[in-house]
Amino acid sequence: MKPISELLDVLAKSQQLEPMIDTTARLIVDCLKRGGKVFSCGNGGSAADALHFAQELVGRYKVNRRALPAICLNADVTALTCIGNDYGYDQVFSRQLSAFARPGDVVVGFSTSGNSPNVLATFAVAKTLKVSTILLGGRDGGQARGRCDYELIIPSQNTARIQEVHTLVMHSWLDYVDREFDPAAEHHVSWMQQAEMALV
Numbered sequence: 014m015k016p017i018s019e020l021l022d023v024l025a026k027s028q029q030l031e032p033m034i035d036t037t038a039r040l041i042v043d044c045l046k047r048g049g050k051v052f053s054c055g056n057g058g059s060a061a062d063a064l065h066f067a068q069e070l071v072g073r074y075k076v077n078r079r080a081l082p083a084i085c086l087n088a089d090v091t092a093l094t095c096i097g098n099d100y101g102y103d104q105v106f107s108r109q110l111s112a113f114a115r116p117g118d119v120v121v122g123f124s125t126s127g128n129s130p131n132v133l134a135t136f137a138v139a140k141t142l143k144v145s146t147i148l149l150g151g152r153d154g155g156q157a158r159g160r161c162d163y164e165l166i167i168p169s170q171n172t173a174r175i176q177e178v179h180t181l182v183m184h185s186w187l188d189y190v191d192r193e194f195d196p197a198a199e200h201h202v203s204w205m206q207q208a209e210m211a212l213v
Contacts, residue, residue, distance in 0.1 A: 016173075016174075019171065019174055020174055020177055020178075023167065023168065023169045023171075023174045023175075023177075023178060024178065024181075026168040026169075027167055027168060027178055030165055030167075030182075033163060033164070033165055034165065034182055034185050034186070035189075036163065037147050037163050037165065037186065038185065038186045038189035038190075039189070040119060040145060040147070040163065041119055041186055041189070041190065042189060042190060042193045042194075044117060044118060044119045044145070045070075045081050045082070045190070045194075046193070047117060049082075049115070049117045049118045049119065050082040050083065050084060050113070050114070050115070050118045050119075051066075051067070051070060051081070051082070051083045051084075051118070051119045051120075051121065052067075052083070052084050052085075052086055052110060052113070052114060052118065052119070052120040052121070052144075053066050053067050053083065053084075053085050053086065053120070053121045053122075053123065054085065054086035054087050054106040054120070054121075054122055054123070054131070054132060054135055055087060055122065055123030055124060055129075055132065056087070056124070056129050056131070056132070058125075058172070058176050059123035059124055059125060059129075059149075059176070059179075060087040060123075062123045062149075062176060062179050062180065062183065063085050063086070063087055063121070063123050064085045064087065064088055065180075065183065066083070066085070066121065066183050066186075066187075067083040067084060067085035067088070068083075068085070069183075069187050070082075070083035070187075070190065071083050074184075074187040074188075074190065074191050075187075075188075075191050076191045076194075076195045076196075076197070077196070078190075078191060078194040078195055078196060079194065079196070081190070081194065084109075084113060086105075086106040086109045086110060086135070087105075087106065089109070092105070092108075092109055093105045096108045096109070102130075102131060103130040103131050103134050104131070104134060105131050106131050106132065106134065106135040107131070107134040107135045107137070107138040110135055110138055110139060110142070110144070111138055111142065114139065114142050114144045115142070115144075116142065116143035116144065117143070117144075117145075118142075118144045118145070119144065119145045119146075119147065120135060120136070120139045120144050120145070120146055120147070121147045121149060122135055122136060122146070122147070122148055122149065122157070122161070123149045123179060124148070124149070124150055124155070124157060125150065125151040125152070125167075125172045125175045125176060125179075126150070126151070126152060126155045127148065127150040127151070127152065127153075127154045127155020127156055127157035127158055127166070128155040128156050128157070132157065133156055133157060133160070136148070136157065136160050136161055137160075145162050145163070146160075146161040146162045146163070147161060147162070147163045147164075147165070148160075148161040148163070148164045148165065148166070149165050149167075149179050149182060149183075150164065150165070150166045150167070150175075151166060151167040151168075151169055151170075151172070151175030151179075152166075152169070152170055152175070153166070154166045165182055167179065
C-alpha cells in the first residue's frame with residue numbers, strides 16, 4: 014500500500030482513540046493549570062517527537078500565550094551521557110524524572126514498540142512519584158501496555174505511520190492547550206463546562 018493510502022487507513026482506524034485524546038488533553042491542561050510540569054521522552058524518531066512537544070509548550074504553538082513548563086528528558090546530552098555512563102542507558106530518563114518531578118505532574122512516553130527499556134523505567138519511577146503516565150505507542154503496545162494511566166496505541170505495524178499519527182495526537186493536545194491558555198479569549202469556557210453544556 015502506498016504511504017498516503019496507508020496513512021489514511023491508519024487514521025480511520027485511529028478514530029476510536031478520539032475520546033482518549035480528549036481525556037489526556039484535559040489531563041495535561043489540568044496539570045499545567047495547577048502549576049505542574051509536563052515531561053516527555055523517547056528514542057530516535059520518538060526523541061524528536063518528545064522534543065517537539067516540549068518546545069511547543071515552552072515556546073508557542075499557534076497563539077501568544079504564556080510559556081508553559083515542559084521538560085524533554087532526552088534533550089540534555091550531558092545528562093544522557095553522564096547517567097548512561099554511570100547508571101546505564103536504561104536509567105537516562107527515569108533518573109532525571111526523579112530529580113525534577115513532583116506529584117501531579119505528567120510524563121508522556123513516546124515509543125512505537127512500547128518496549129524501550131528506558132521509557133519503561135520512566136513509567137515505573139513515575140508511579141512511585143505519583144506522576145501521571147501517558148503512553149504514545151503503536152503495534153500491540155508492547156511491554157508498556159497496561160503499565161500506564163493512559164494509553165494511545167496507534168493501530169499499525171509501520172513505525173513511520175505510527176509516528177505520523179503521534180504527531181497528529183500531539184498537535185491535538187496543543188490545540189487544546191492553546192484554547193485553554195489563550196489570553197485573548199473573551200468568554201473562556203473550561204473543558205468541564207463544555208462537557209456539561211454538551212449534556213444539556
